[in-house]
Amino acid sequence: MSVDYEIFELGDFRLQGGATLRGCRLAYKTFGTLNAAKDNAIVYPTWYSAQHDANEWLIGAGRALDPARQFIVIPNMLGNGLSSSPSNMPEPYDGPRFPQVTAYDNVSAQHRLVAERFGIERIRLVTGWSMGALQTFHWGAMYPDMVERIAPFCGSAKCSRHNFVFLEGVKAALTADAAFADGWYTAKPAKGLRAMARVYAGWGFSQAFYREELDLKALGYSSLEDFLIAFWEGFFLPKDANNLLAMLWTWQHGDISANEIYHGDFRKTLGSIKAKAYVMPGQTDLYFPPEDSQFEVAHMPNATYVPVPSIWGHFAGGPGTNPKDVEFIDGKLKELLKS
Template structure:
């Protein structure tokens, strides 16, 4: 049995202009919504991840404690559970799946929270990587609804350097002859393995590899074993079109790219009224702290709290580094304990 639920969005029109009939948003909840409906935490998923991949940050005694909060993990469009290239019927199947923005994702999540659960206030939104992108969107799109945001190891806008990195990922995946421009009949495994190799050089920091944490801490038998067992093993089970759909969402992430802010990035950041802890990884090669400094400088109620770690992007997830998990959990507890 599935451990998640489906919210039927009906005919959902994306920013691209495409309308997906019978559009679906998959989600999982923890805890119970209290009578006042004011104990809500929204915790969006990340690139290629599903709700189960977020559960490492949820638990009794942790900041995201189901005994205290009603925690909702909405799955991103394109991740294989919510409407995605892999599960959408013709004609919007496979390579014809609509281009989806983070704005589209958060608008759908807002519909879930308000229409399904009748929620008017959200205590906190938090998320890693692309989950952080959605967290920033929540703060900018619904500033009067969200009390706190904690985006970690992510950004409010895809930087030019990040965009270029993703071009390499995309090129590796689509170069496989079996890909057939997205109309593949069998999984393009060579492309997925190549994509994993590109990703491997960016997901962890130079210091992580220099100190051989892949061997000494994660327990792999060699560098090649790490590349195959961890990285290729991570991407091989996934659908190529789903990965490309979410990659497009990532590359086009921008909290100001909508009819609210009309591309004015600083205005969008300045509109975020939520109390915010912006938590970049000190050695994150995707989302360096310098980008977060710019964000915080333009947000009225934000504090910059770097995660001092050599685990690179994975300092923020998915539960890989216990020391970093403890630090993050402590900061989540801190912001939840304080006034909004």
């Protein structure tokens, strides 16, 4: 089977939590060519449950992320099934024994990729949706002198308490399936994955999205039940349950200040981000509300609050679901890159 990505070997990769992923692998895909000055690099991390191909909707000729001008690196998050994950690690760190990985760990690995593999010292832009936004904030905070611009969209610098609770519901639905067997399943826990999808369906899109029946009128599903099965259950059923839980833990414990650099001082961490920033929440996002972004921007020295005017909820930010939102985000990225 041909693959459209490359592997960066991290060797024995020590995690924040104390475990070591031996033979750790970071999967990545690049677009465009790194110029001689090595100053046209853009890092574009993946989001919850996704792999690099789910990011490609924002890349193309004439877009802000144009391979003719930029060198775009999409690193796959640890736990997503391509980079080191519960589904591909050998014993004893396989399946539910896969260690807890933080966003800090992910961005440390990505930094090694761009610095060691490509010799990049300055990054023109880091951007990403959802958990990609969490990693974007980490880039700005962990490498303030390296990153020139950040554009996190529909995501936050720290998992809020409300967000944590939403994810507890998702996790409970998945793990309640008897077939899950504490993570040592031999067959796919399909009942749990379908239940997880149903929980998620109430959060991914806004109340206004459902009120306006955009699942039918814009996305073309034949009924609400058709949308819940074909879109939502179809979205989660192909994915590995332990991978989903590993990334969910990373999400729940997302916090740019939870490290030896900042010792939990969230405001100080936001204040340390030197990059010119466009912080772009979805106006109707149910799990990353605009108020959280306003707080972040108020404590960042070089940030602009740019809400995405959309009733598509969290999905205003991706993965390319609503063309109008795609154009808005792309336009703002062009504006930021020109500044």
